[in-house]
Amino acid sequence: MDYDSALGAAIDRLHKEGRYRTFIDIERRRGQFPHAVWTKPDGTEQDITVWCGNDYLGMGQHPVVLNAMHEALDATGAGSGGTRNISGTTVYHKRLEAELADLHGKEAALVFTSAYIANDATLSTLPKLFPGLIIYSDELNHASMIEGIRRNGGAKRVFRHNDVAHLRELLEADDPDAPKLIAFESVYSMDGDFGPIAELVEVAEEFGALTYLDEVHAVGMYGPRGGGVSEQLGIADRIDIINGTLGKAFGVMGGYIAASARMCDAVRSYAPGFIFTTSIPPVVAAGAAASVRHLKGDQALRDLHQERARVLKMRLKGLGLPIVDHGSHIVPVIVGDPVHTKIISDMLLADHGIYVQPINYPTVPRGTERLRFTPSPVHDPKMMDGLIQAMDALWSHCALNRAELAG
Amino acid sequence: MDYDSALGAAIDRLHKEGRYRTFIDIERRRGQFPHAVWTKPDGTEQDITVWCGNDYLGMGQHPVVLNAMHEALDATGAGSGGTRNISGTTVYHKRLEAELADLHGKEAALVFTSAYIANDATLSTLPKLFPGLIIYSDELNHASMIEGIRRNGGAKRVFRHNDVAHLRELLEADDPDAPKLIAFESVYSMDGDFGPIAELVEVAEEFGALTYLDEVHAVGMYGPRGGGVSEQLGIADRIDIINGTLGKAFGVMGGYIAASARMCDAVRSYAPGFIFTTSIPPVVAAGAAASVRHLKGDQALRDLHQERARVLKMRLKGLGLPIVDHGSHIVPVIVGDPVHTKIISDMLLADHGIYVQPINYPTVPRGTERLRFTPSPVHDPKMMDGLIQAMDALWSHCALNRAELAG
Numbered sequence: 001m002d003y004d005s006a007l008g009a010a011i012d013r014l015h016k017e018g019r020y021r022t023f024i025d026i027e028r029r030r031g032q033f034p035h036a037v038w039t040k041p042d043g044t045e046q047d048i049t050v051w052c053g054n055d056y057l058g059m060g061q062h063p064v065v066l067n068a069m070h071e072a073l074d075a076t077g078a079g080s081g082g083t084r085n086i087s088g089t090t091v092y093h094k095r096l097e098a099e100l101a102d103l104h105g106k107e108a109a110l111v112f113t114s115a116y117i118a119n120d121a122t123l124s125t126l127p128k129l130f131p132g133l134i135i136y137s138d139e140l141n142h143a144s145m146i147e148g149i150r151r152n153g154g155a156k157r158v159f160r161h162n163d164v165a166h167l168r169e170l171l172e173a174d175d176p177d178a179p180k181l182i183a184f185e186s187v188y189s190m191d192g193d194f195g196p197i198a199e200l201v202e203v204a205e206e207f208g209a210l211t212y213l214d215e216v217h218a219v220g221m222y223g224p225r226g227g228g229v230s231e232q233l234g235i236a237d238r239i240d241i242i243n244g245t246l247g248k249a250f251g252v253m254g255g256y257i258a259a260s261a262r263m264c265d266a267v268r269s270y271a272p273g274f275i276f277t278t279s280i281p282p283v284v285a286a287g288a289a290a291s292v293r294h295l296k297g298d299q300a301l302r303d304l305h306q307e308r309a310r311v312l313k314m315r316l317k318g319l320g321l322p323i324v325d326h327g328s329h330i331v332p333v334i335v336g337d338p339v340h341t342k343i344i345s346d347m348l349l350a351d352h353g354i355y356v357q358p359i360n361y362p363t364v365p366r367g368t369e370r371l372r373f374t375p376s377p378v379h380d381p382k383m384m385d386g387l388i389q390a391m392d393a394l395w396s397h398c399a400l401n402r403a404e405l406a407g
Numbered sequence: 408m409d410y411d412s413a414l415g416a417a418i419d420r421l422h423k424e425g426r427y428r429t430f431i432d433i434e435r436r437r438g439q440f441p442h443a444v445w446t447k448p449d450g451t452e453q454d455i456t457v458w459c460g461n462d463y464l465g466m467g468q469h470p471v472v473l474n475a476m477h478e479a480l481d482a483t484g485a486g487s488g489g490t491r492n493i494s495g496t497t498v499y500h501k502r503l504e505a506e507l508a509d510l511h512g513k514e515a516a517l518v519f520t521s522a523y524i525a526n527d528a529t530l531s532t533l534p535k536l537f538p539g540l541i542i543y544s545d546e547l548n549h550a551s552m553i554e555g556i557r558r559n560g561g562a563k564r565v566f567r568h569n570d571v572a573h574l575r576e577l578l579e580a581d582d583p584d585a586p587k588l589i590a591f592e593s594v595y596s597m598d599g600d601f602g603p604i605a606e607l608v609e610v611a612e613e614f615g616a617l618t619y620l621d622e623v624h625a626v627g628m629y630g631p632r633g634g635g636v637s638e639q640l641g642i643a644d645r646i647d648i649i650n651g652t653l654g655k656a657f658g659v660m661g662g663y664i665a666a667s668a669r670m671c672d673a674v675r676s677y678a679p680g681f682i683f684t685t686s687i688p689p690v691v692a693a694g695a696a697a698s699v700r701h702l703k704g705d706q707a708l709r710d711l712h713q714e715r716a717r718v719l720k721m722r723l724k725g726l727g728l729p730i731v732d733h734g735s736h737i738v739p740v741i742v743g744d745p746v747h748t749k750i751i752s753d754m755l756l757a758d759h760g761i762y763v764q765p766i767n768y769p770t771v772p773r774g775t776e777r778l779r780f781t782p783s784p785v786h787d788p789k790m791m792d793g794l795i796q797a798m799d800a801l802w803s804h805c806a807l808n809r810a811e812l813a814g
Contacts, residue, residue, distance in 0.1 A: 001537075001584065001585070001586045001587070001615055003537065003586065003617060003647075004667070004669060006536060006537050006586070007536060007667075007669040007670060007672075007673045008669060010535075010536050010673050010676070010677065011669065011672055011673055011676065014676055020676070021492050021675075021676060023491055023492060023496040024494070024496060025496055025497065025498060025501055026494060026496065026497060027482075027483055027497050027498050027499075027689075028483050028484060028488065028497075029482070029483065030480075030481060030482060030483055030484040033484070039498055050488070050494050052489070052493055052494050053488035053489050053493075053494040054488055054489050054490075054493070054494070054685070055486060055488035055489075059485070060484040060485040060486045060488055061484040061485070062485075065485050066480055066481075066484065066485060069480055069485060069690070070477060070480060073437075073473055073476055073477060073480075074437060074473075075434075075436070075437060076434055076435050076436065076437055077435060077437040077440070077467040077468040077473065077658075078466070078467040078468070078469075078472050078473060078476060078658050078659045078694050078698075079462060079467045079654050079657075079658045079659045079660050080654075080660075081435065081457070081460035081461055081462035081467055081658075082459070082460050082461050082462075083461075084430055085428050085430060085764060086459055086460075086461070086764045086766075086779075087431075087433060087457050087459050087460040087461070087762065087764060089430040089431060089432055089433065090432065090433060090434050090435075091432060091434050091446055092434075094432055113520050113521045113523075113524070113660075114520045114524075114684045114685060115684075115685075116520075116524075116680065116683060116684035117520070117521075117523075117524060117680075117684075120680075128417075129413060129414060129417050130408075130410065130413050142683065143679045143682070143683040144679070144683060144684070147558075147679055147680070150558075150559075151554075151557075151558050152557075153560070177408065178408070179408045179410065179413070180408070208408055210410060240410075245685070247486050247487075247685035248685070250486075251484075251485050251486045251488075252485045252486045252688065253486050253487075253520075253685060253687065253688050253691070260411075260414075262411060262414040262415060262418065263414060265414075265418055266414045266417050266418055268428075269417070269418065269421055269427070269428060270417065272550045272551070272554055273523065273527075273554070275550070275770075276523060276549065276550040276551060276770075277521045277522075277523035277524075277551070278461065278521060278522075278652065278654035278655070278660060280660065281659065281660050281691065282434075283476070283690070284660070284688065284691070287485050291485075355494065357492060357493045357494060359493075363683075372493075
């Protein structure tokens with residue numbers, strides 16, 4: 001068995017399809033987001049503006065977050081020193097979980113090392129708690145949900161994206177007495193469209209199913225206290241489990257679920273991905289808690305965020321570019337080909353100092369390769385002018401379609 | 408379906424078996440490790456000494472680590488702002504991966520959010536890279552390896568713990584041309600015993616199998632530069648993939664694999680658990696890199712660590728207590744019953760200010776419930792006197808066996 005050749009073949013497949021990922025080495029400068037320094041492969045540096053980050057509100061440089069982290073470092077040191085059960089639970093973890101439970105109006109919350117593992121560990125553990133559980137999953141759910149649902153070989157049904165009628169058909173075809181869970185997202189990150197949360201909750205209640213809502217691309221940004229779309233709609237109390245991240249709008253790292261005390265206790269007790277891993281460092285927990293707390297009261301930042309997204313979409317539409325607009329903060333421009341997407345991204349970076357990573361399969365379906373812009377409160381009008389001019393010039397230069405591909 | 412009752416039943420099962428986990432809320436004080444403050448359920452505080460942490464060398468309070476973290480916070484802010492592919496690769500991540508590749512004498516390294524996810528993601532991705540792969544797994548491998556091997560339903564064989572003859576039987580029974588991988592650990596954390604790495608490598612070479620070595624409880628502590636037991640034995644170059652953690656001896660958080668450039672590139676490109684998750688914060692990467700770099704040169708700290716473990720084991724043996732001693736830094740005292748273990752742990756904490764978490768099933772087999780002590784360079788002789796006196800008194804008080812249960 002020639003293992004090295006097999007590895008080479010696996011890598012070659014990606015090159016051939018134009019979707020081999022090259023990581024761009026960047027370093028953001030505190031206080032100057034979204035400006036950053038790009039270290040090129042040859043070691044030279046170039047100033048750039050990041051237009052594709054998920055630190056949606058710029059909280060990663062907010063003094064309230066950084067001060068909390070400096071203080072925690074000085075008070076308690078670097079890592080937690082253990083799993084949550086074995087010396088790794090601190091007041092920082094407890095305070096963060098209390099903030100998150102409060103954010104979503106739930107009895108409890110449980111912090112994981114990432115929202116990826118929160119989804120994976122929770123969704124793969126629920127069938128142990130509810131034997132015979134059938135999970136109904138939106139076809140565009142995030143990879144971490146799919147991994148959790150697939151693991152352990154539990155029963156699953158996949159419904160067409162946002163198609164409540166299809167979900168209903170699937171529910172009607174199953175044993176009415178079987179335990180059931182419906183898993184979906186509030187904001188789908190690649191198109192920026194919203195899940196029909198209210199309708200899904202109604203169907204779930206009708207069929208006696210639990211609901212699992214991934215709010216990763218909404219927490220901090222939607223709802224009067226940043227509790228996500230479920231808070232905005234006033235139906236968080238009808239969602240059984242809410243999943244969120246501390247690594248995007250909250251600007252730090254980690255993930256969580258918020259749910260009833262009993263649900264959190266059971267997941268805490270049965271999920272290997274929670275039990276057998278070192279807890280997040282107190283310094284990370286402290287920064288995240290400060291961010292969550294701050295954003296509960298900073299509606300002005302949320303408003304500015306939405307305003308910036310609206311303006312960018314309007315201006316890109318003005319150029320006739322094929323953007324997808326579902327009214328969220330995410331601004332995808334469809335190119336539709338992995339090689340073109342990469343070329344445009346490379347030219348934006350090298351010629352204009354604009355960094356937006358190409359998004360290819362398997363992150364999005366083939367034929368919908370795109371540039372995904374994430375305007376934020378720290379992207380000022382002058383930066384937006386630069387982006388608009390560069391996009392206009394590039395689209396003409398490359399003779400790309402305008403508008404035709406828009407969703 | 409009454410979901411709440413099902414959750415209650417799942418939790419009750421743990422209570423009945425005496426293995427419901429109660430997290431102890433502690434806060435270590437920087438510069439005073441292993442001292443910490445325990446916040447009791449009633450809100451009052453008590454000074455304690457932590458004897459069960461995995462910050463084995465006290466690096467979580469080392470100035471070189473904390474300074475690197477403060478500097479990174481000031482320079483670049485809190486979180487990374489994205490996945491590795493989408494704006495989340497920084498010079499901090501690249502420097503850390505270069506340190507780790509160098510540590511193990513490998514071409515490359517890949518950092519994950521935890522060693523748990525490094526194991527899970529890598530082991531579940533290898534069957535995609537080598538179709539038909541059979542994984543041979545030591546029966547006492549860590550939960551994260553088991554999860555990774557089980558996921559996706561790939562072929563697996565479980566060999567008896569450290570039983571090279573059994574492994575050989577299993578290898579002989581399989582198709583000689585099938586791709587194979589042997590997965591094992593260098594230090595098994597619950598008994599503190601070593602894997603027969605040299606013999607396992609020989610068998611792997613004989614049968615043309617890849618080797619996967621989890622060095623989570625060895626990196627930083629063994630080998631002349633902290634490269635783990637494989638470095639100590641001088642056979643790291645014959646291990647294909649080395650897994651390690653940044654959250655134990657290195658004192659921070661995160662995990663990694665070190666391997667050939669091609670192997671890392673393929674795992675990087677195909678593992679959902681690497682691709683679809685926010686990268687570790689630059690501040691965490693900076694602290695971890697500083698720790699790895701420092702420990703490459705601090706043999707005195709490693710020597711003191713081993714010395715402290717030797718002395719503790721000698722003194723516990725002197726009392727006739729049933730300790731397991733395989734010559735590593737881990738000191739398990741077998742109690743053999745979950746309820747007794749919990750009572751002793753509670754009494755040590757409340758009456759003596761000594762914190763050692765009870766270790767129960769499923770972390771260890773039923774009937775081998777234990778207290779697991781992790782002496783470190785920061786546990787001085789006076790603290791050890793206190794521990795020895797408390798253990799002696801408690802063992803007499805509870806009329807527990809001495810020596811009989813020792814492994």
